[in-house]
Amino acid sequence: MRTYRAAVIGCSRMGGFIDHEVVGHPSIVLPYSHAAGYVACPRTELAACADLRPDVLAAFGEQYGIPPARRYTDYRALLQQEQPEIVSVATQPEQRAEIVLAAVEAGARAVYAEKAMAASTGEAAAMVEAVERRGVVFNLGTNRRWHPGFERMRRCIGEGEFGELRTLVAYVTGSLFNTASHTFDLLFYLNGDVPARWVQANLPRGESALDGDLLREDPVGEGLIEYENGVRAYALNTGRGTEFEAICDGGVLISGNNGDDWQIRRRVPLGIGRHTTLRAEPFPRFEHASTTLRLIEDLVQALDAGGPTRGGVRIARANTELIFAFVESHRRGGSRVNLPLGPCPLRLERAAAPRQPRLAAT
Numbered sequence: 021m022r023t024y025r026a027a028v029i030g031c032s033r034m035g036g037f038i039d040h041e042v043v044g045h046p047s048i049v050l051p052y053s054h055a056a057g058y059v060a061c062p063r064t065e066l067a068a069c070a071d072l073r074p075d076v077l078a079a080f081g082e083q084y085g086i087p088p089a090r091r092y093t094d095y096r097a098l099l100q101q102e103q104p105e106i107v108s109v110a111t112q113p114e115q116r117a118e119i120v121l122a123a124v125e126a127g128a129r130a131v132y133a134e135k136a137m138a139a140s141t142g143e144a145a146a147m148v149e150a151v152e153r154r155g156v157v158f159n160l161g162t163n164r165r166w167h168p169g170f171e172r173m174r175r176c177i178g179e180g181e182f183g184e185l186r187t188l189v190a191y192v193t194g195s196l197f198n199t200a201s202h203t204f205d206l207l208f209y210l211n212g213d214v215p216a217r218w219v220q221a222n223l224p225r226g227e228s229a230l231d232g233d234l235l236r237e238d239p240v241g242e243g244l245i246e247y248e249n250g251v252r253a254y255a256l257n258t259g260r261g262t263e264f265e266a267i268c269d270g271g272v273l274i275s276g277n278n279g280d281d282w283q284i285r286r287r288v289p290l291g292i293g294r295h296t297t298l299r300a301e302p303f304p305r306f307e308h309a310s311t312t313l314r315l316i317e318d319l320v321q322a323l324d325a326g327g328p329t330r331g332g333v334r335i336a337r338a339n340t341e342l343i344f345a346f347v348e349s350h351r352r353g354g355s356r357v358n359l360p361l362g363p364c365p366l367r368l369e370r371a372a373a374p375r376q377p378r379l380a381a382t
């Protein structure tokens with residue numbers, strides 16, 4: 021079978037070096053960075069890279085065997101000269117839309133965009149329009165969507181083994197663009213990607229992040245989401261860590277310790293009148309696997325077959341809308357904000373310098 025030529029734009033941590041930070045993590049299977057994923061996938065070839073920082077670009081080229089002639093500080097030159105079929109955009113969200121739109125117009129057939137999708141809802145809408153007009157295959161780097169444990173959890177819920185899903189709980193929501201983008205995607209995924217109907221939210225230190233319509237920091241958020249099927253999600257910040265619960269009529273499915281601990285508590289009769297109790301039982305077996313590799317394989321199967329991906333650009337936009345709906349709800353004193361959001365003037369615009377990637381495992 022043929023291979024697809026891939027290029028990475030934004031060659032820092034998630035683009036190329038994060039594997040050095042997460043190696044040995046009990047629930048993360050490598051490869052984790054985009055570049056390591058393309059190298060591991062037999063159906064993709066990592067052909068070129070671009071980054072504004074020459075030192076990071078050089079280190080990335082050395083690490084992944086990309087010759088200097090295929091290393092670019094100008095991503096537009098990369099798109100023109102290399103014509104990659106798959107383009108990864110692993111910059112921060114402020115640069116995402118411009119680069120994704122350029123990649124799509126340059127003829128890329130697939131885009132692997134990091135989360136958060138964009139810095140504004142207008143940018144997200146432009147990405148949807150361009151991706152759909154050009155028939156481009158798209159996945160957002162919300163890795164848990166490709167995690168076999170969450171896949172198993174969604175299947176248990178979808179098959180109705182535990183009755184109706186009522187409530188989802190995320191014990192950590194974190195900063196909206198960086199962390200909640202993961203959380204919101206997982207909540208959508210577990211609820212069968214049913215659209216959200218409204219949110220009510222609070223940003224505990226929102227005033228220091230907001231400068232008129234500009235977000236000068238990525239604010240921490242917490243709140244309540246109701247979906248069109250009546251399911252409610254509580255997006256909390258409790259100090260308990262990255263843990264999630266799906267509460268159904270017939271039991272609770274739990275992912276604990278950031279994907280290292282999986283539990284089921286099934287509702288059973290207590291034998292005293294109509295009283296019931298939740299009894300622990302083993303979570304169904306699954307094989308851990310690299311979520312990045314599975315995401316890339318999902319792009320490849322969609323390129324091969326012309327079908328949809330597990331993620332897709334509309335789910336990415338729904339995620340972006342939740343981020344901005346949380347901010348809007350906070351700005352309106354915590355009142356209910358209906359979805360879809362409609363025109364929203366807010367934009368993320370930080371002055372933060374990029375982080376230095378860890379160039380070697382220590």
Ligand SMILES: NC(=O)c1ccc[n+]([C@@H]2O[C@H](COP(=O)([O-])OP(=O)(O)OC[C@H]3O[C@@H](n4cnc5c(N)ncnc54)[C@H](O)[C@@H]3O)[C@@H](O)[C@H]2O)c1
Nearest residue numbers: 030032033034070071072073110111112134135161374375
């Ligand atoms: N999926 C995950 O689990 C996960 C983990 C870590 C980070 N991320 C996401 O990945 C993205 C990148 O994170 P990071 O920590 O690697 O970021 P970073 O800030 O360390 O790196 C971003 C890189 O993009 C480059 N860049 C910026 N503008 C550019 C342009 N116009 N052309 C070429 N390069 C450009 C910068 O020079 C920098 O090297 C973020 O959106 C982050 O949220 C996702």
